[in-house]
Amino acid sequence: MKEDMQIHSSFEHLSTHMQNVENLGDLSSLPDAFDAIRPLGLEDFGAILWAMPDQKFPKLSEALPTMATEDVQNLWTGASGFRLLEQSLSFVRACAASYASAQNRGLAGQKILDFGCGYGRFLRLFSYFSDEVYGVDPWDKSIEQCQAAGFGDRVKLSEAVPEDLPFDGPFEFIFAFSVFTHLSESSTHACLNALRAVAADDALFMLTLRPIEFWDVAMAGHTHLNSDPKKMKQCIKDHRENGFAYYCTDQVTSPNYGDTSISMEWLANNLSGWEVVSVDRSLKDPYQRYVMLRAI
Ligand SMILES: C[S@@+](CC[C@H](N)C(=O)[O-])C[C@H]1O[C@@H](n2cnc3c(N)ncnc32)[C@H](O)[C@@H]1O
Structure with missing residues (x-):
């Protein structure tokens, strides 16, 4: 430990x-x-x-589930140990507070979906509220990690560009942390639609988005990306002009998974069956903007 x-x-x-x-x-x-x-x-x-x-x-x-190794924590989520726990708890508390204020009830006992669950850090934390916490992820290694830790059939493999999801729902609360910060535009549309199909009417969905400033930080060499100024400047331009910027370093093996920034305007104009409820952010993890949606 x-x-x-x-x-x-x-x-x-x-x-x-x-x-x-x-x-x-x-x-x-x-x-x-x-x-x-x-x-x-x-x-x-x-x-x-x-x-x-x-x-x-x-x-x-x-x-209890075995925690992922320090290497997996760092490689998959950019931090480990206590710092990762603090960052993760900021998101969990923001979800719980927004859910309570928007729904006039707490998360306790609700059916919850972790979309893009990775090694399951949030499957663990949201289990504080409910025994009905499920996860999907299109990467087989994520599912292997979660199952090896003890989450069994609470986690299932999904598609990168899904038509539907491997759980029927209906889910009362869905969250996707650091997932829509990585998806291509076609995957983003497909995921929003597939999630709406498993959301209860009036359910809430908290996702995170990257702000435009992410590309400046990447250009300065402070992210996992190769700080290619020309490409980063193109992403800033795409974000300003279209509200959506996507940079994929591996078009051949994972064309739908790279790095993405999305403006609130793009999101609002491209939602179908969802509406924006509120936004939030934690200064402990400043490049993840929290956006709460409601299923309508
Ligand atoms: C940066 S990790 C975040 C993992 C987890 N949400 C967390 O915060 O610990 C991004 C995750 O999204 C998953 N992912 C990639 N494409 C996805 C898609 N189309 N649908 C759902 N998850 C996806 C990846 O496999 C990966 O596990």
Whole structure:
């Protein structure tokens, strides 16, 4: 376990609770295990999951999903450990607050879909609210990671340009973190439509978009992209003129997955069956703009 996570789990209220669960808890299923740590509150719930497995707590470690390795966290999501947990929790809290204010009820017990679930960092955190959290992703390695961690048939493989999705729904809440920040225009349309088909009427959908400033940061060499000024300037132009900029370094093997910025105007003009409810952002992860949509 990384040192920052160890410091976090060394709090007495955490270790005492976890020890009580070890001694008394019935952890025969994943929902039982989640239920055993929910009383600690969202952020400690996340801290425990980030630190799994922990040899001090063998029953919990057996029952709860194993966290992705530090390498996978860094490579797939650009950060790891405590910093990643803080960034991720900002999104979860924003979703919970916007959902409650727009729907006059909380996320508790709702049927939730993580669209583009990757290795499942948000499958873990949204399990604080509900046992009905499902994930899809078109990359087989994502599904392998989630299933190896213990999410079983809660996760399924989808298509990059989907006509439909492998779960029927209806979902009350859908989220897609750092997914529409990567899709081609045709994949973006297909995904928005496929998601509408599995959303309950009046459901909410939180997605993240990159602002135009992403290309300046990329040009300065601060992202995973090769800082080719000509291409980055073209993306800025595309974003200004069309509201949609897409840069794909591998047109041959993954033509629908690159880097994307989308303006709010483009989104509003291209939605069908969705309307924009609100926007938000966390300064802990400033190049992900949160946009909440409602199924209409
Ligand atoms: C940057 S990762 C983010 C993963 C996860 N949402 C997170 O924040 O930890 C982008 C994910 O989107 C997935 N993805 C790519 N194309 C997609 C599509 N058309 N539909 C859904 N997911 C897609 C990728 O396979 C990858 O797992």
